[in-house]
Amino acid sequence: MDKKEKEISKFISLILRHKPEVIGISLDEHGWADVSELIKGIDKTHKLDMEILEKIVSEDEKQRYSFNDDKTLIRANQGHSINVDVELKNASPPEILWHGTGEKYVASILDHGLIPKSRLYVHLSKDYDTAVKVGSRHGKPVVFKIYAGRMAEGGYEFFISENGVWLAKYIPKEFIEVYEPAVSQRLNKKKVVKNP
Structure with missing residues (x-):
């Protein structure tokens, strides 16, 4: 990941672990966010598309994020301050x-x-x-x-x-x-x- 992608990754971490409301989205009870809503919300302040998001998820050294099988949902693997059940x-x-x-x-x-x-x-x-x-x-x-x-x-x-x-x-x-x-x-x- 380059410097800009690392910055976006930190922002995604904030959203998926602590404050989804920052970009006007919500997480379900298992911490999943809709990928298209996440991209749309982040793209207002940071250039983000599916290709960049997939790169961030696959190259994150701590493997912070997971997609569901068809990559329509994304969540942080752990580290939440909001009450979600990530099915540990x-x-x-x-x-x-x-x-x-x-x-x-x-x-x-x-x-x-x-x-x-x-x-x-x-x-x-x-x-x-x-x-x-x-x-x-x-x-x-x-x-x-x-x-x-x-x-x-x-x-x-x-x-x-x-x-x-x-x-x-x-x-x-x-x-x-x-x-x-x-x-x-x-x-x-x-x-x-x-x-x-």
């Missing part, structure tokens, strides 16, 4: 998942666990490197090791989105550990407790 698959997680965030949120997470805040779910990565990238968007990154297998054994549900992001409604603090040793040492000096 309930799945058994691996033993360990990862969560990246900014350092400023660490104390709160270790006190209260991970909550979705403005989103519907807590987003978890299947690998450490992805969590670092996600955390970098929020300042100095901190990565949490999530004991997902133990959580699942305790009855907590996990879901996996179309693009492979693991999701949960809530991660209690007893299943969270700050992963980087240097960060752990620095935080322990501030009376933050790890939960192995």
Whole structure:
């Protein structure tokens, strides 16, 4: 994707995850938007046609979007702040998942666990490197090791989105550990407790 297409992709993300009303469309209960309405609404401010939209969907590095079978509908795979059911698959997680965030949120997470805040779910990565990238968007990154297998054994549900992001409604603090040793040492000096 070129710079302009990345800009359009971010705008599509805003519409399909948070604010469809910005371009005067609505989503159905499963988060689907009519493709022709989406194109028409976006084309008022950003040049968009079906060819560009297909390119954005196929080349998005995070695979944020999906078409239905005949490409008449489109939706974001996860990350919604509006209440939609994107028909997530309930799945058994691996033993360990990862969560990246900014350092400023660490104390709160270790006190209260991970909550979705403005989103519907807590987003978890299947690998450490992805969590670092996600955390970098929020300042100095901190990565949490999530004991997902133990959580699942305790009855907590996990879901996996179309693009492979693991999701949960809530991660209690007893299943969270700050992963980087240097960060752990620095935080322990501030009376933050790890939960192995």
